[in-house]
Amino acid sequence: MLPHENTTRLISLDMELSSRPKHRGIDGPRNLSTAGGLHPKQPPTQPMDRISWLMLISLSVLWGGSFFFTEIALVDLPPLTLVLCRVSIATMVLWWVVLLRDIAIPRDPKFWAGVAVMGGLNNLIPFCLIVWSQTQITSSLAAILNATTPLFTLLIAHIATDSEKLTLRKTIGVLIGFGGVIVIFGVPTSGTEVGLLAPAAVLLAAFSYGCAGVFGRRFATTPPILTAAGMTSASSLMLLPLSILIDQPWHLPVPTTSTILAVLGFAMLSTALAYILYFAILKRAGASNLLLVTFLIPISAILLGGGFLGEVLLGQHMIGMAVIGLGLLVIDGRLLSRPKPAQPVTPTK
Numbered sequence: 001m002l003p004h005e006n007t008t009r010l011i012s013l014d015m016e017l018s019s020r021p022k023h024r025g026i027d028g029p030r031n032l033s034t035a036g037g038l039h040p041k042q043p044p045t046q047p048m049d050r051i052s053w054l055m056l057i058s059l060s061v062l063w064g065g066s067f068f069f070t071e072i073a074l075v076d077l078p079p080l081t082l083v084l085c086r087v088s089i090a091t092m093v094l095w096w097v098v099l100l101r102d103i104a105i106p107r108d109p110k111f112w113a114g115v116a117v118m119g120g121l122n123n124l125i126p127f128c129l130i131v132w133s134q135t136q137i138t139s140s141l142a143a144i145l146n147a148t149t150p151l152f153t154l155l156i157a158h159i160a161t162d163s164e165k166l167t168l169r170k171t172i173g174v175l176i177g178f179g180g181v182i183v184i185f186g187v188p189t190s191g192t193e194v195g196l197l198a199p200a201a202v203l204l205a206a207f208s209y210g211c212a213g214v215f216g217r218r219f220a221t222t223p224p225i226l227t228a229a230g231m232t233s234a235s236s237l238m239l240l241p242l243s244i245l246i247d248q249p250w251h252l253p254v255p256t257t258s259t260i261l262a263v264l265g266f267a268m269l270s271t272a273l274a275y276i277l278y279f280a281i282l283k284r285a286g287a288s289n290l291l292l293v294t295f296l297i298p299i300s301a302i303l304l305g306g307g308f309l310g311e312v313l314l315g316q317h318m319i320g321m322a323v324i325g326l327g328l329l330v331i332d333g334r335l336l337s338r339p340k341p342a343q344p345v346t347p348t349k
Helices: 050-073 079-100 109-133 139-146 149-160 168-185 193-219 224-247 257-285 293-308 315-332
Strands: 002-009
Touching: 050 079, 050 109, 050 139, 050 257, 050 293, 079 109, 079 224, 079 257, 109 139, 109 193, 109 224, 139 168, 139 193, 139 293, 139 315, 149 168, 149 193, 149 315, 168 193, 168 315, 193 224, 224 257, 293 315
Parallel strands: none
Antiparallel strands: none
């Protein structure tokens, strides 16, 4: 998830744009970076046409499919090795795109130190936590809990920055969203502590995505596909020794065809292609419309998990998802905003 997945996982960029005044000398709102800091200067919001909707739904399926592919691949592969396969294969695809576009590769050590931190916050930590959690909970529930990423991002930005403070509306939205998390967890009883570890791991992953969203804003002037390639490269290098020491993959049985296909889908579709599609939608429709993917990812994951894996969600999980979605809608603000009155047309002579 990038971006889903977060990747992303999506960190909701446009939450701040609607409430910001325009800066002097700049013909638009201040540019911000989200989704792990992978955004360059942000285009204004454009109307959603049919192609934009098709691209947005496709992105939600790709990112929602990451949970689906994980569930299949975990049959044969342990979490660390699976995540290593994901980021290393995605790295090759992303660097191929960078070279194809003839993007200059920076040599500044500060850039590579920064993408190393991003690789940890936006790939290594959340990917491993989510994949491990799916050994204990369904892909659908993991996707629902992962939708809390914008909530954590707002809280972290409020604490860590001077310009991204919570407004009353966003505070209410965050409280509603975390109320949905409480509904999902239910009332703890004796003996349920172990069962709470996996959902808590997904929330910790969402928190890590939120940290990446704030930290990564320093890459606002860097081509996003270059940042993505550097990020997955760094996480691949960090994961390689962990996989060797812990999983010892040479002792694993030969994976089945379904596992190999799931890994390829996980890496090439839900990671590399999702990054590329994400930036294309951002350019075409703007960040505010791109935020809608946050609501669609859990739906895609639930449909894939229920339709192909036979997963069944509890009633409290569905209610919790609805409450989290309500919180995100309040944060987004579009449904609560009053339409602007039509401006009278002044006749010209």
